[in-house]
Amino acid sequence: MRSTRLAALALTATSALVLAGCGSSGGSGSGGGGGALALPKADDFLSAPCPDVGTKPQGDKEFTYWSMWTADEPQGKVLSKAIRCFTDKTGVKVNVQWLGRKLLTQNVAPALNTDTVPDLFDQDISQVKAAVVAPGGTQSVEDVLDYKIGEGEKKVRDVIPATYYDIPQNKGADGKIFEIPYELLGNAWWYNKDLVKDFKAPATMNDLFALFDKAKAGGLAAVSQDGDINFYNAYFYTQIASRYLGPGGLEKVATDKSGAAWTADPNLAKAAETVEKLAKGSYLVDGWDAAKFPQIQQRWADGEAAYLFVGSWAPSETREYLTKQGGDKGLNYGSFQFPQPEGATHKVVEQLPIGFAVTAKAKHPEAAKAFIAYVINKDILAGIPAVADNLTPRAELAVPDDLKDVKAALEDPQAEHAIFMDGLDALAAGKWVDNVFYPLNNDLLKGKISAQQFVEGLAAKQAEFWKTTS
Amino acid sequence: MTSTVTAPEADEQHSSASGAHLVRKKRLFFPFFLPAVTLYVLFLVVPTIATVVLGFTSWAGAGDTPRFIGIGNYAELMGSDSFRYAFLNTLLYIVVGGVGTFLLAFLFTMVLRDMRGGKIVRAVLFFPNIVAPVALGMFFGIILIFRPNRQGLVNHLLESVGVDAVKFLAPENVTWVVTACLIWASSGFYITILMAAVDRIPPYLYEDADIAGATPWQKFRNVTLPLTWDVIGVAGVLWTISAIKIFELVFVLAGPGTYSPQIRAWTLGIYVFDRSFGTAGSPQYGMACAAAVVMILLVSVLVVLLRRLMRRDTIQF
Numbered sequence: 001m002r003s004t005r006l007a008a009l010a011l012t013a014t015s016a017l018v019l020a021g022c023g024s025s026g027g028s029g030s031g032g033g034g035g036a037l038a039l040p041k042a043d044d045f046l047s048a049p050c051p052d053v054g055t056k057p058q059g060d061k062e063f064t065y066w067s068m069w070t071a072d073e074p075q076g077k078v079l080s081k082a083i084r085c086f087t088d089k090t091g092v093k094v095n096v097q098w099l100g101r102k103l104l105t106q107n108v109a110p111a112l113n114t115d116t117v118p119d120l121f122d123q124d125i126s127q128v129k130a131a132v133v134a135p136g137g138t139q140s141v142e143d144v145l146d147y148k149i150g151e152g153e154k155k156v157r158d159v160i161p162a163t164y165y166d167i168p169q170n171k172g173a174d175g176k177i178f179e180i181p182y183e184l185l186g187n188a189w190w191y192n193k194d195l196v197k198d199f200k201a202p203a204t205m206n207d208l209f210a211l212f213d214k215a216k217a218g219g220l221a222a223v224s225q226d227g228d229i230n231f232y233n234a235y236f237y238t239q240i241a242s243r244y245l246g247p248g249g250l251e252k253v254a255t256d257k258s259g260a261a262w263t264a265d266p267n268l269a270k271a272a273e274t275v276e277k278l279a280k281g282s283y284l285v286d287g288w289d290a291a292k293f294p295q296i297q298q299r300w301a302d303g304e305a306a307y308l309f310v311g312s313w314a315p316s317e318t319r320e321y322l323t324k325q326g327g328d329k330g331l332n333y334g335s336f337q338f339p340q341p342e343g344a345t346h347k348v349v350e351q352l353p354i355g356f357a358v359t360a361k362a363k364h365p366e367a368a369k370a371f372i373a374y375v376i377n378k379d380i381l382a383g384i385p386a387v388a389d390n391l392t393p394r395a396e397l398a399v400p401d402d403l404k405d406v407k408a409a410l411e412d413p414q415a416e417h418a419i420f421m422d423g424l425d426a427l428a429a430g431k432w433v434d435n436v437f438y439p440l441n442n443d444l445l446k447g448k449i450s451a452q453q454f455v456e457g458l459a460a461k462q463a464e465f466w467k468t469t470s
Numbered sequence: 471m472t473s474t475v476t477a478p479e480a481d482e483q484h485s486s487a488s489g490a491h492l493v494r495k496k497r498l499f500f501p502f503f504l505p506a507v508t509l510y511v512l513f514l515v516v517p518t519i520a521t522v523v524l525g526f527t528s529w530a531g532a533g534d535t536p537r538f539i540g541i542g543n544y545a546e547l548m549g550s551d552s553f554r555y556a557f558l559n560t561l562l563y564i565v566v567g568g569v570g571t572f573l574l575a576f577l578f579t580m581v582l583r584d585m586r587g588g589k590i591v592r593a594v595l596f597f598p599n600i601v602a603p604v605a606l607g608m609f610f611g612i613i614l615i616f617r618p619n620r621q622g623l624v625n626h627l628l629e630s631v632g633v634d635a636v637k638f639l640a641p642e643n644v645t646w647v648v649t650a651c652l653i654w655a656s657s658g659f660y661i662t663i664l665m666a667a668v669d670r671i672p673p674y675l676y677e678d679a680d681i682a683g684a685t686p687w688q689k690f691r692n693v694t695l696p697l698t699w700d701v702i703g704v705a706g707v708l709w710t711i712s713a714i715k716i717f718e719l720v721f722v723l724a725g726p727g728t729y730s731p732q733i734r735a736w737t738l739g740i741y742v743f744d745r746s747f748g749t750a751g752s753p754q755y756g757m758a759c760a761a762a763v764v765m766i767l768l769v770s771v772l773v774v775l776l777r778r779l780m781r782r783d784t785i786q787f
Contacts, residue, residue: 102747109752110531130751135530228639228726290616290637293726299617430750434733435551442641442732461551468549 042387046077050085051379053370054148060367062093066107066118068354071098075183075390078383082375092367104131108359112137117359120368124354125170125179126419130426132357133172139360140176147373156180156376161411164353164393168248169419180372181353183384184391186312186406187235187420188335195220196306202339205274212283215306221285223278224300224308225445226293230438231425233445235309236278238421241271243344247418254424254432259462262455267343272444272451274341279447289446294321301331311352311420315402316389333402337409349415353393428469436461518766525760530752543760552733553761556741557768559645559720563652563737564713564772570653571709572702575660579668579698580690582661583676592665595658603655607722610651614638644724644735651719656712660705667701668694672787696785703780707773714769715739738765 065083069076076098083094097118099107104123109131111117117137132138145157145165164184170177191199196215202208212222226232241250244267253261253268262268278284285305288296294317300308301318308314315333322330340347356372358365375381376394384392389400391407399407409415425433436458444454525543527536547553578595582588598606615622616637625635638647671693679689695702717739725731730744738761745758 105747105749105753113534127750131749135534135752226726228731229729230732231729286618287616287637290640290643292611292615292639293728295615295617426750429752429754430748431550431552434730434744438732439551439734464549468546 042074042077042383045383045386046081048379050081050088051377052150053086053089053374054150054154054377055370055373056090057092057364057367057370060092060364062095063119063362063364063367063371064095065097065120065368065371066103067096067098067121068101068103068123069098070100074388075384078380078387079375081383082371082380085380086371086374090367090370092370094371104128108132108137109135112359112361115361117361119362119364120356120358120371122182122354122356124185124352125181126352126423126426128179128357129169129172129423130429132359133178136173137360138172138178138357139362139365140172140174141178141180141356141358141369141372142176144180144369144372145177147369149373150377156373159376159378159396160393161395163415163417164351165355167417167419169423170353179353179355179357180376181355181393182372182375182381183354183388184312184393184410185352185354185420186391186403186410187239187310187350188312188314188337188406188409190300190308190310190314190333190335191306192303193332193334195303196334199334201336204339205341208339209277209281209283212281212307216283218306220303221305222283222307224285224296224305225288226291226296227284227289227442227445228291229293230433230442231421232293232310234421234424234433234437234441236275236445237272237441238424239309239338239348239350240274240341240344241268242348242350242418242422243338243341243346244268244271246346247348247416248422249346250422250424251427254427254437254462255466256462257466259459259464259466262459262462269451269455270343271341272454275441275444276447276451276454279445284445312391312403312406315400335402335405346416347412347414348418349409349412350420351410351417352420428465431469432462432465436465521759521762521766524756525763527756527759528754529756529759531755534752536756539756543757546757547760547764552736552744553741555733556736556738556761557764559736560714560716560738560765560768562645563649563716564710567649567652567656567713568706568709570649571657571660572706574653574657575664575705576690578657578661579664579694580686582665583668583694588665592662596662597658598655599659601655603718604722606651606655607719608727610647610723611639614647616640639723641724641732641734644731648720648723648735651723652713652716655719656709660709663705663708664698664701667698671697675787697787699780699782700784703777706776706780710772710776711769714765714772717743738768 067076067079069079071077071080079096083096086092087094097107101123103121104127108118108121112132112135121132128138146155148155149159151159160181164181165177165179170179170181172178193199196211199211200207202211215222238250245253245265253265256262285296285299297308297310297314297318298321299305301322314335315331319330337349356368356375358368358372362368378394378397381392381394382397384390385398385400389402391399391403391410395411410417424437427433440449440454440457440461443449443457444451449457524536526538526540528539528542529536582591585591601609613623614625616625616635616639618635621629621635624638629635637643675693675697676689679693684692716737720735720737721727721731721740721743724735730736730740730748736744742758742761742765745754745761747753
């Protein structure tokens with residue numbers, strides 16, 4: 001959204017940075033919204049000496065990196081330092097272009113069949129898979145797992161848990177992984193510990209609604225929800241349904257050509273009943289469906305509602321807003337995961353790894369891969385929490401206070417990891433969610449249709465959709 | 471063009487002086503003609519043909535080899551909900567927005583003609599045209615906010631006169647809100663065009679009508695309308711062409727601005743954009759081209775219809 005093609009939308013972009021964007025954009029907070037605590041840490045990181053390189057490229061003297069960040073945002077600063085250090089230590093020149101979040105569809109994908117591809121690029125695994133891996137644009141980075149990272153004999157695979165890369169969504173047609181993650185996004189319910197007193201994490205759905213009822217009784221709205229962002233609206237259903245079906249289950253249902261899978265499994269309707277209850281019980285803040293992002297999450301930050309369900313970017317985004325409002329009133333962020341619905345057997349935790357990928361036609365893959373391993377070094381990767389207030393896949397690195405609960409959920413040994421929305425948003429290049437899922441899901445969340453009508457509608461629409469869509 | 475070139479050749483023997491002149495003129499013809507036509511062919515005709523051809527292919531952008539798939543894209547368009555909404559909304563904006571814009575424009579031409587300071591009012595009414603539609607969309611998004619206890623400007627005014635606040639940006643209302651914004655934003659342009667036509671009407675016709683005791687409506691109906699008919703026809707065509715491209719205002723007003731809005735608010739412009747730059751995977755330029763071809767067809771049909779409807783004998787005055 002920062003590219004020139006979308007310059008016309010820059011106006012909105014400034015106020016509406018979402019998903020991957022938000023994963024970090026708010027993190028400019030560490031300069032602006034980060035508050036007094038984050039700033040010295042960030043400066044310490046940026047001025048610290050460069051760590052040693054574990055794997056030195058033998059032949060390559062340069063490589064090209066197209067970045068999903070801009071140079072002046074926190075992750076851009078961290079990676080700028082990594083680039084500077086890498087060149088210092090190896091003499092390899094890095095030709096970096098800071099292209100912003102839309103680089104895959106606007107830069108990388110169009111370049112794939114030309115000879116001017118970058119050697120290295122980054123974005124979340126869902127988007128990379130849909131835009132670049134599908135047309136065969138990447139090469140395996142499995143060898144990077146055995147690259148040394150400059151911490152003695154430690155290799156990449158020794159420090160990044162397999163749950164963050166060894167997943168179907170990170171594998172190409174050859175069954176090999178195409179990304180090495182360096183940042184993690186998670187999803188959670190957020191609340192302000194100063195506002196919600198005597199909080200106890202819900203163990204059942206009834207507990208969750210009891211929390212909502214308590215908030216309402218206390219004169220607050222229960223849940224804030226920016227209703228104009230379709231995929232925010234979709235999180236409720238996909239979170240609950242994934243717990244019945246397990247990771248990848250929803251995707252299987254969504255690709256059933258007859259659509260009958262929606263009605264065949266009664267759990268799909270059961271999951272929708274919880275969303276219906278959320279809609280019809282007037283738990284959502286008044287006006288949630290008649291505003292523009294990020295107005296409603298700002299109302300949560302202002303203390304009008306008790307809970308907010310979005311990704312791990314919630315603290316950095318809302319903190320930035322509160323800082324701009326003036327005053328030093330921060331929030332005391334707390335978060336928790338959806339409880340297990342009754343009869344659900346999968347303890348699903350949603351994650352979205354952001355990582356580096358190497359193009360199939362890369363001219364300098366060796367240098368690019370050595371750089372990936374270098375970024376994983378703890379003294380480089382520490383910049384992600386320190387400067388950008390975000391999570392890394394490394395367990396031993398510091399975690400921003402606000403994200404401790406999210407990180408704990410992600411590292412829960414019993415957790416089954418699924419991609420955000422089970423990757424539904426990438427089906428048929430996004431057409432499936434736009435045409436089939438979002439309209440019905442929005443109606444469900446608005447209380448216009450029942451859970452039963454929802455699954456029946458999906459079954460019918462989906463059959464119609466796959467008949468005409470390639 | 472060709473007739474002006476060939477005709478003088480026959481005349482050449484009549485006068486050698488003018489013949490020399492015509493030879494020079496003829497010599498200059500190609501230097502003037504070719505650059506223009508080359509640019510036109512290169513940047514308009516070829517891309518249009520390419521769009522039509524690519525509409526029959528599956529193509530992910532530069533480098534990818536377009537794969538011929540016949541009418542596959544069109545079949546998918548016809549079966550797709552998002553395209554159906556895009557098509558119907560575009561028609562709605564053209565028709566309802568057009569009727570609204572022109573009614574408002576006529577109203578103002580009736581009033582502004584005899585009004586003191588009409589020229590200034592006219593200039594002020596033109597202002598929304600100077601502002602980029604994206605900015606207008608953001609502006610409306612802000613003043614139309616529904617937020618109990620801290621309403622946007624419009625709802626604040628409504629509440630202050632005792633009317634309940636309205637959820638303007640709710641999906642079920644947003645199409646009508648966009649239509650109203652569109653009328654507000656575009657009528658100034660058409661008022662300016664129509665007023666220029668009205669200014670050409672000899673004042674004595676109005677004076678005559680005044681003496682006969684005509685009401686403003688009668689003056690409009692019997693003097694203004696017949697004498698500006700041609701201009702109205704051209705303005706109608708201009709409106710159709712500009713309305714079919716509606717994109718930014720809807721994109722930022724009906725959605726979050728960074729992502730496409732929900733499909734119920736789409737226009738053909740949004741559809742083309744979404745398939746080109748808004749996909750979750752590789753761009754679908756073939757689909758986008760097919761949708762663009764539908765836009766070309768739609769605008770052609772509407773313009774021809776409009777020209778037929780507006781066809782009358784020109785009144786000389």
